[in-house]
Amino acid sequence: MAIFGVIGPGAVGSVIGESLHNSGYQVTFLGRRAGKVCIERAGMQETVAFPVEAISEVKTVFDYLFITVKGTQLEGIMPYLDKLTHENTVCILCQNGYGQLEKFHIPNAYQAVVYISGQKKENVVTHFRDRILILPENTVTKKLKEIIAASNLEIRLSPDYRFEVWYKLIVNVAINSVTALSRNTALILQEKTVQNLCERLIQEGVGIAAAEGIYFQGNIADEIMNIYAGYPPHMGTSMYYDRVDGKTMETAYIQGYLYEKSKKHGLDTPCLDTVYSLLLASEMKG
Ligand SMILES: NC(=O)c1ccc[n+]([C@@H]2O[C@H](COP(=O)([O-])OP(=O)(O)OC[C@H]3O[C@@H](n4cnc5c(N)ncnc54)[C@H](OP(=O)(O)O)[C@@H]3O)[C@@H](O)[C@H]2O)c1
Known part of the structure; x- marks a missing residue:
């Protein structure tokens, strides 16, 4: 055995x-x-x-x-x-x-x-x-x-394993970024500007995936926003819990991975670039 x-x-x-x-x-x-x-x-x-x-x-x-x-x-x-x-x-x-x-x-x-x-x-x-x-x-x-x-x-x-990897990456990138940076739970999705930011992060992720040869259907942003809408307001994310518990976040493997691919393909991903740099900055120590 x-x-x-x-x-x-x-x-x-x-x-x-x-x-x-x-x-x-x-x-x-x-x-x-x-x-x-x-x-x-x-x-x-x-x-x-x-x-x-x-x-x-x-x-x-x-x-x-x-x-x-x-x-x-x-x-x-x-x-x-x-x-x-x-x-x-x-x-x-x-x-x-x-x-x-x-x-x-x-x-x-x-x-x-x-x-x-x-x-x-x-x-x-x-x-x-x-x-x-x-x-x-x-x-x-x-x-x-x-x-x-x-x-x-x-x-x-x-x-189609790479599709599954990228789908999860894109689901994670928006909700983990906004909850970790705001140090707040899924409650923040009730704020329209946060919803807009999540949608833009998802769209940027979809663009990076396409540059890597992984294509998602046009309605993927709606699909993922619907998944987020089902989250209970008090629910956190893994990066949120790491941030509030003072543990190192997995930024390198989610936002960092996407950022590297975005740069490799010369893409314009302003929302990703911003959340990535702020996540890195949030963990800097003197
Ligand atoms: N939790 C979820 O719902 C979920 C869902 C999907 C994916 N994931 C992913 O799955 C992975 C694991 O997450 P998790 O939530 O299971 O984390 P977790 O609850 O923190 O579990 C990690 C475990 O590894 C132990 N560990 C750390 N360093 C070790 C070492 N050197 N030797 C032996 N054990 C060690 C930790 O022990 P200590 O407690 O002593 O640090 C802890 O028990 C992450 O990449 C996460 O993003 C999590």
Whole structure:
């Protein structure tokens, strides 16, 4: 039986680990320190707990490693990857944004587009919805999908994986930028000028995608604005929570990735350029 590890027992990692564990797969949760992580669900009394092992202490070599630390935390796990992998280990990077795999060498790695919604506070993860990872379709990912078919972690293999990556990037770029910069939740979408800014960020993202050969239909801005309209006013975004918690934001992999591509193609993206520079400025320290 394949041996699974999850590096980063946070909102996404804990739900992946739980799905595998509940279907009888052998899975280890690897965190910074030994301890436990609890998963709770809104409206349900029951909380489940899983043991977490310290990544520095673990001696197991894994067949599949789900890497679920944030993009900004990847450097911290790099020293351990050699001892945790063999030559055929498959790593699934489960993060928002794109471009991480160009900056870090992770063996046999595929990045998933993640549709798992949750939030970690202390050692408790609240799982809101979804358990879906979208991966490029190839022999390695087909095998993974087959191996974990009995679990409720849904692996979707996309023949149009780049489209999925760009769709998520564009969904993330507007709402994450405005909530992180304003340090305010989805409530701000009630303000017309914020809606306009989001629409312009989406349109700029669509233009960058087109320059990269990914084409979206004309009504994508309306579609994404409708998704935002369904967000409860008190809901934050990952970059909003990072900003208010004083953690480093994943700017480099969302706005930064789009900015680099915009410059590469010589595009005019004034809204993106502005939010990107302000996000960078907001994290500068003297
Ligand atoms: N949460 C969501 O709803 C959601 C949805 C879609 C995509 N994503 C993306 O998924 C990725 C993970 O996000 P998340 O929300 O799951 O983050 P998270 O809840 O903060 O989880 C990250 C986990 O990694 C651990 N970690 C950090 N550095 C580590 C190290 N060196 N060794 C071992 N463990 C380490 C953290 O531990 P500490 O707590 O000790 O720092 C934390 O438990 C991000 O790219 C995010 O944008 C998240």
